[in-house]
Structures are given as C-alpha cells and as structure tokens.
Amino acid sequence: xxxxxxxxxxxxxxxxxxxxxxxxxxxxxxxxxxxxxxxxxxxxxxxxxxxxxxxxxxxxxxxxxxxxxxxxxxxxxxxxxxxxxxxxxxxxxxxxxxxxxxxxxxxxxxxxxxxxxxxxxxxxxxxxxxxxxxxxxxxxxxxxxxxxxxxxxxxxxxxxxxxxxxxxxxxxxxxxxxxxxxxxxxxxxxxxxxxxxxxxxxxxxxxxxxxxxxxxxxxx
Numbered sequence: 001x002x003x004x005x006x007x008x009x010x011x012x013x014x015x016x017x018x019x020x021x022x023x024x025x026x027x028x029x030x031x032x033x034x035x036x037x038x039x040x041x042x043x044x045x046x047x048x049x050x051x052x053x054x055x056x057x058x059x060x061x062x063x064x065x066x067x068x069x070x071x072x073x074x075x076x077x078x079x080x081x082x083x084x085x086x087x088x089x090x091x092x093x094x095x096x097x098x099x100x101x102x103x104x105x106x107x108x109x110x111x112x113x114x115x116x117x118x119x120x121x122x123x124x125x126x127x128x129x130x131x132x133x134x135x136x137x138x139x140x141x142x143x144x145x146x147x148x149x150x151x152x153x154x155x156x157x158x159x160x161x162x163x164x165x166x167x168x169x170x171x172x173x174x175x176x177x178x179x180x181x182x183x184x185x186x187x188x189x190x191x192x193x194x195x196x197x198x199x200x201x202x203x204x205x206x207x208x209x210x211x212x213x214x215x216x217x218x219x220x
C-alpha cells in the first residue's frame with residue numbers, strides 16, 4: 001500500500017479559504033504522496049441554514065480572525081454581497097456539486113477549481129450558492145464539460161457518495177472540523193498538524209517525501 005494525502009473541506013468554510021495557499025503548495029510540490037480532495041458536506045443538507053443578519057455578523061467576525069492569521073483577503077464585496085443577502089441560503093451543496101463534476105471530469109484540477117470558487121466568493125463577492133455563477137466559474141477555467149456535468153441529475157449519487165466518504169474519513173482521522181489534512185499509510189490514517197496549512201506548509205514536505213519513498217510514519 002502506498003501513502004496518500006487526503007484534504008477534507010467545505011467550499012463555504014472560511015478556514016478552508018484561509019488554507020488555500022497551503023493547499024496550493026501541496027498540489028504543486030514534487031515528490032509528495034498523491035493528494036485527494038474530499039468534501040464533507042459540513043454546510044450542506046442538515047448543515048445548511050438561512051443567511052440572517054446575526055449569522056452574517058458572526059461569520060464576518062470569524063473571517064476577520066482568519067484574515068489576520070493567514071493574510072487572505074475577505075473583501076467588502078463579500079461582506080455586503082453574499083453575507084448581506086438574506087434571500088440566499090448558506091448552503092454548500094451547489095459548490096460541492098460543481099466540484100464533484102470537476103472531480104468526475106478532470107480530478108487533477110479540483111484544487112484549482114476550489115480556489116477559483118473560493119476567490120469568487122470571498123474576494124469578488126459572487127454568490128457561489130447559485131448554480132449559474134458556479135457554471136460560469138468553471139467555464140472561465142476551461143472546464144465546460146464539468147459545467148455541463150454539474151447540471152446532470154445523474155451526478156446526485158456521486159455527490160452523496162463523496163460527502164459520505166468525506167465524513168467517514170474525517171471521523172477516522174479524528175478531525176474536529178475542516179480543513180483537515182490526513183495521511184494514509186500502511187499504519188493507518190493520521191491527522192497532520194493543521195497549523196502547517198496556514199503558517200508553514202514547507203515543514204511538511206521533507207517528512208512527506210520520505211514517506212512517499214517508503215519510510216514508515218513511525219520511523220520519522
């Protein structure tokens with residue numbers, strides 16, 4: 001069994017957006033175990049809720065903390081747009097569906113699509129709970145086939161399966177929320193330090209490369 005990395009996330013999660021530079025570093029570094037993204041459905045289904053003023057204020061205060069820690073931009077367009085629109089739900093189902101379509105068509109580009117969707121919300125202030133907005137983002141990335149796939153009702157089963165698998169992995173890794181980065185080796189699934197996603201992803205590279213070369217996790 002070879003080692004593999006697993007990134008557990010929700011596209012509406014501000015902390016996951018804060019970890020975007022760390023995820024980008026993991027996807028571009030050479031010599032690491034293969035990385036797979038897993039949506040957990042944290043803010044879909046029973047986790048979805050209305051975007052009322054009280055929740056918007058809570059989210060904005062949390063976003064300011066994330067911005068201070070990570071340097072990621074949470075724009076005024078985001079605060080007055082998605083957070084200020086009580087007519088739209090706080091529901092990650094449409095974005096999870098769009099990313100699942102990318103996973104089905106071009107899985108190697110899912111992290112790129114996630115970053116584009118996050119930027120559209122938190123920087124550009126676009127409504128990523130709107131399927132038409134998500135389709136335009138995918139088309140802008142040249143992922144026209146994924147945009148078409150996202151509109152296909154037969155994708156429902158895959159969306160559900162990926163979400164169930166993501167939640168199961170989160171439980172197995174004993175993660176307290178998202179984002180969670182986990183490493184699977186013959187010794188099992190181990191959660192990696194989450195602060196590395198925000199502050200020092202480079203610190204993960206040397207041990208992960210050794211693991212990719214076959215060194216047991218217990219030997220590090």
